[in-house]
Amino acid sequence: MDINSALSVPLSILAAIAFLKFLLHKKNNNHKKNKKLPPGEMGLPWIGETMDFYKAQRRNRLFEEFVQPRITKYGKTFKTRLMGSPTVVVNGAEANRFFLSNEFKLVISSWPSSSVQLMGKQSIMEKQGEAHRFLRGVIATSLSSAGLEAIVPKMCETIQLHLQRNWSSGQEKISLYGQTKIVTFTIVFKCLFGINVERGILETFGRVLDGVFAPPIKFPGSKFSRAKSARLEIEKMLLDVVRQKRKEMEGGTVRDGKGMLLSQLVAGLVRGEISEEEVVDNIVLLVFAAHDTTSFAIAMTFRMLARHPNFYSILLQEHEDIIRNKRPGETLTLEDTKKMKYTWEVARESMRLFPPIFGSFRKAIVDIEYEGFTIPKGWKVLWTAYGTHYDAEYFRDPMKFNPSRFEEPVQPYAFLPFGGGPRLCAGYQLAKLNILIYLHYVVSRYNWSLLYPDEPISMDPLPFPSHGMPMKISPK
Template sequence: MALEVGYVVSMLFTLFILLLCVKHLIQTTKNNRMMKKKKLLPPGEMGIPWIGETYEFYKAQRNNKLFEEFVEPRMKRYGNIFKTRLMGSSTVVVNGASANKFFLSNEFKLVVSSWPSASVQLMGPTSIMEKHGDQHRCIRGLIAASLSCTSLESIVPKICRCVELHFNAHWQGEDSISLFRSTKMLTFSIVFKCLLGIKVESGMLEMFENVLEGVFAVPVEFPGTKFWHAKRARLGIEEMLLSVIRKKRNELEESCGRENGDGLLLSRLVASLIRGEISEAEVVDNVVLLVFAAHDTTSFAITMVCRMLAHHPNCYARLLQEHLEILDNQKVGETLTLEDTKRMMYTWKVARESMRLFPPIFGSFRKAIVDIDYEGYMIPKGWKVLWTAYGSHYNEQYFQKPLDFDPDRFEEPIAPYVYVPFGGGPRVCAGYQLAKFNILIFLHFMVTRYNWSLIYPDERITIDPLPFPFHGMPIKISPKL
């Protein structure tokens, strides 16, 4: 009996010791995991709760010195990766080509696009910027098809016609114009007419501009606020687009769902709607997003190219010569062709260098969907990741004398993910080709038809919410004889 009691006590003691070991192992593992995350978080300051360093971020952004006043000082202190808190979110800022490649190429796997609530509501919760996987590929495929080589053959003459009409209506007889305002009107018109096949009506541009003012505002729908005004404008745009979309749907259904061979993006989107692949709301949201993505950033890019040409007369002389040679090879009454744009090689180098120095988009936010190990640090699931174009565009490792304007640096191929004005990876700008042709064709007509000069050569650039010249980049113009 004593032996049995001793055996039971021994077993209970052994079980107790075993439970203690298991508990210790679980606690140790948990502590190690917590310590690992704590130890491996990137260096940096989180600031006060919720607000963090948001004020410093917005202040630098508004001065168009996001890199110089916010990113670069922290890079010097902490390195190419640092943590902060922006707009209520724990955020890791990453810099350099390897960071661009890692995070942009791992879209949908490690990170997903992450936009502020106001942006999502105003651009549309079903737009491509909120889509992932097959849904993203479906809509992107429709956009890509509208900008294929075959489609571009027909788009180039359409853009030329828009540019000529714009110059005749807004430049002819004037001795000065606001270049930024003028190019905004033009690129807006090109998106609607050449890509969507929608007639531009009076007041449409102003409606879209009212929406843009609210995309980074506090998403409080209180009367009088920026967001409230933006939401009202968005409803007006939606009503207008729904009327156009339903009319187009009737046309396509009467033709048995065919796209009438026009190659227009709106026709492709509506045909996909008829097939049940996307919803009516998705058509509206993606048209809205495309208009914002295609016209405002392109107008800024054109304006900055002209600023750089004005500051560098030797570059302007080379560019002008390139366009005069193209003009000399044209017959009377002919306009530019796709082949002509391919001969604008120096012009495109000038444009690329300008966008390196003045990227239309400073970068974008992603959200970690898993714990991410990167460069010896841990980025916890749910944290935001901000990559910036400046992190590689202004880096001497990739560009010698990075603050100098030197179009010939693009004579040699640039390594992937070093030059990223259009982003990269699965979310690289789908309208890249349209932006390119807008820039090339506008410059062709401008430099061959007008003499021009900047009224404010050192005009400052500000941001609200996208970059723009403070005075609108006014220029003096006179027609060439």
């Protein structure tokens, strides 16, 4: 057999393989061409429409200046490119239900690299599937009815002590937002984790928050670099706390109540179910999740009460009725908070108009067919709270402040101040109690008025009143 004959068989095989690859490539290209992507503009390479997104975000006008104009032009589902990723923005209760309820099946949570590094790679926000369900179960155990019953007196004590120290010393003016941040932070640290609040720790957490959406660049002086240093300080302090708690538990000398979330997490550590890093990362994340957003919700509730004195009169009456049925000096109970139905309607309506979170990103883990469009695997999906909160389809006359709209059940996935689906905020019940109890002690003990009821709202990275919401106060 000559060399040409010897090569004829393998060459024919190679030719067949090449032809098959060509057909497969052609088929894949035709498949991609047949996919109908959502309408929208991708903008510049990599940058996309990121600059427009950030400009609107800094003014806390993401919906008005970025989302709404594109809804008008393209519909409730549109594509763009944000922070280097092709992204589909979805709006409406049906979209929220579809994507949030299909967590782990069609999409997974997707946070920027800076957020992951600062909140913690082992935190619940990065966990998927069974690992996520396990950590959520640990948190849920601490925030069960029995856990909340035990937390309420501690919250009352913390809030009353704070008001006595900071609101009753002859001051006529306070920064409401600054004061609520101190209180909510102290409640999470002391009531949920049983950790004493040392001087400067709130400011250290604040430095971490400053960098969660900053570019993850570690040159000296950058936002991310400062945030990373602050995170290391917090980590060192928490490691000492966790190790001491573990020593107490293993030695049978634990003194705090069983409902403490720190005890639940360290118990999992002792049993070998979670690591030391997971305990620390989840404490850090939960402090942020239950702190800044709750402070903003409280501040916005006071803002709306200041603008609507008729609603404030109804709310005040509710709290006076509760006091009338209490003995002098008797603290609130969980049952008392259940009687604050109108107060919770006011708070919910305030959060509808001023959601503590804009929304969040997910990443498609498979090709997703939705509303006749294909969202390719690897693309990001951004759902927005404003996309339903401001939609007349779900809330009649949406820009009007009307707490009574919450007297009736709201369509599922239309009201999302705490997210939804498997990643519904695990601490939302704690946030609710915080808001209700804080409002109770302020409105029942103080006359108050806001200096700037129409104070602008800024965002960096979360929303906050630009001037700290200064308030005039006087004890009743």
